[in-house]
Amino acid sequence: EAAVTQSPRNKVAVTGGKVTLSCNQTNNHNNMYWYRQDTGHGLRLIHYSYGAGSTEKGDIPDGYKASRPSQENFSLILELATPSQTSVYFCASGQGSGNTLYFGEGSRLIVV
């Protein structure tokens, strides 16, 4: 069974603070993704990666950075968190075109 784990699961951050969301996958998948989910917007792609050392901008990358130091780990970094970044963030991994994405359990971030 594919396994994607995220941490932290819940986070309250102050405006202007730095937030790092971490994702680990044990599937040996090349591709990893960060999405945010907001009511009325569905899933929106922030950053993704094709492998260790690579990061690509998704559809809404502004205000976010990503880091893929290894095959297993993919982090999402908010250098200066803002209340508009309050959301649920999902990490996913997949092997390529036509392959299923496996999602983590989500990280709920509240920026106050």
Added chain:
Amino acid sequence: GEQVEQRPPHLSVREGDSAVITCTYTDPNSYYFFWYKQEPGASLQLLMKVFSSTEINEGQGFTVLLNKKDKRLSLNLTAAHPGDSAAYFCADNVGDNSKLIWGLGTSLVVNP
């Protein structure tokens, strides 16, 4: 670029009734489609993967129909039960990368 329109955004049915969720897409070269289910407060789980060459796909208690002429994908739940209450998302995999184009989701409520 490719777009996916999902309808309806909300759907409420009685237990035992059928429920239909429809996604229309724009790119005739779409190769794969996915349906994901998200129970309240949980992650997204794959419901079904659909290949563009297969018009009818059946799972446990549901059928997915693909009409390539009309570029329409539909999820048909037969005899819905309260455990089907969840958000459902369709996704379109266009081209030879694994980026997905997502519908905005349908919130399904099945009342006893």
